[in-house]
Amino acid sequence: MKTGDQNLVKKINKCIVLHTIQTKSPISRSQISQATGLNKATVSSLVTELIKEHLVHEIGTGQSYGGRKPVMLYFNQNAGYSIGIDLGVNYILGVLTDLKGHIIEKIFVSLNKQDYPYVINEVIKIIHKLFRQTPKSPYGIIGIGIGVPGIVNREGTILFAPNLNWRNINIKEEIKKEFDLPVIVENDANSGAHGEHIYGAGKNISNLVYVNIGIGIGTGIIIDNKLFKGATGISGEMGHQTIDLKGMKCRCGNKGCWELYASESALRKLAKQIPVFRNAENIGIEDLIEKANQGNRDVISLFDRLGEYIGIGLINVINTFNPHLVIIGNRFSLLKNWILNPINRVLEQRLPPFQREACSVTFSELGIYSCALGSAAFAVSSFFDKEKVIVE
Incomplete structure (x- = not known):
């Protein structure tokens, strides 16, 4: 003894x-x-x-x-390296980082379809490329983290990814089998929250909510400096809160979900009603920003409307979690100059003063890299956790 x-x-x-x-x-x-x-x-x-x-x-x-x-x-931050994957609905972003989260290499590919065999093959190809680009080090690649746009349980199984139309997918085991390394699979909003908390806008903030706005909406919740995952690991699905009782049908099975009105999908759908984009097949955020900068009133009005819808959803987020900070991330961080004012306008109108004064709204410092960096950081934490002793 x-x-x-x-x-x-x-x-x-x-x-x-x-x-x-x-x-x-x-x-x-x-x-x-x-x-x-x-x-x-x-x-x-x-x-x-x-x-x-x-x-x-x-x-x-x-x-x-x-x-x-x-x-x-x-x-020695170069003693080993980590791979982080942001698996989006229409893209994959892979990063290779050192042990302090500095990006060494990055790979971005667009996805033109969402069927699982195709996507998993693309993920594996990206990881192999990052392996080949990894500098020599004592520990090599220490692990792989993957952020996915769906509900992930504590075992890393993707229970449901509505925008990918995936159910009960065990991507973790396939990646482990291919690379023989520790693999962590997490919801993309949780990964983004973790990335911003340790590297970005949420550093030194003990209570925050990261709002991941892409094709859908998810939230990652940090309470007392720890990621809050709920009883079974699937907390944070705030994109599927109802903001319109008789609203549109969502892929999740609900009606009137927040992400149907305040996401990139909603933005693209509404943009097609603008004359200048009426015949456009693919409308990107960058295209809309360009027109807004040129003074297109329809696009500016659309951004204002979208900001209001984001603000409406944030009221429920802030009232529920009472965070010090809300961070808006993913692709919508590009819209900061256009949507921050309508967001704040809604919050000022509808939140009690004591809630509004306690919480700030900001945008991601890591931009599109929040999820990938957070995923890589989960793998780094797991590497060092092997040596940690937790005393209850």
Whole structure:
């Protein structure tokens, strides 16, 4: 029992030291000791192990304030790499990142159909390409994260992806079998929320909601710095809240869903009613932005109307979760200059003052990369979690 206890304490202390270096480097052994309360001999021994494991580097001497100059330590973010996949309805975005989330390589492909065999083949091809572009490192690819636009349970099974028309898909096992690596499959809004929380607009915000607006709408919810997933892992389907009791039929089986009025699908559908786009086959957000910048009143009015619908849905989100921050992400982050005012106008009109004053609305700092970076970050977290000790 004594040996077991000593090993447990050592493992806990090693995690503390590594986390301190990850978050505060460059840092000296003495500074680690001061920050953690561990004695210098313990810190020195654990740092030696981390250096042998290639997770920490010595990078030279720091400023001396009397006595020998301290040797500074730095987290080796290139000890391994992670792959993150944002599997959209009409695209796949893949990124290769280092262990601190910096993008090393990226691949974007458009999807012209949604049948599963075709899509899984495209995902596998992208991952193989990212493998070939990966620099040499001690740990290589440490894992793969995949964000998908649908309901994903805690086991990583896609229960239902309405905009892809998928049910009970186990993409996780197929990717694991192909690459023999840990694979994490998560809802795309959860991945986006995680990405923004650790790398983007949500850094240092303990309670936030990330609203992923693409072909559909999903929300990722961070409460007390943790991703809230609900009893079975499928929370956040706010895109299917009803905002029109007798509204249009949704693929989910409901009527009047928020995403039918405030998503990219809704935007494209309404844009076809504008004279300049009446005969257009494919209308992109960029096309609409171009016309708005040229002063097209119909497009500007459409953006205003869409912003109001987004605001209506956000009222329910804010009243339910009372977040400090709402982050609007995915492709709609491109529309910030056109939809922020109507969103805020609706919130000012309809939210109680105490709710409105407590919550800010902003847009993604990571843009289209929120989901892919968050997915890659899940894989990185899983890699380091193997060494963590959780004490209840």
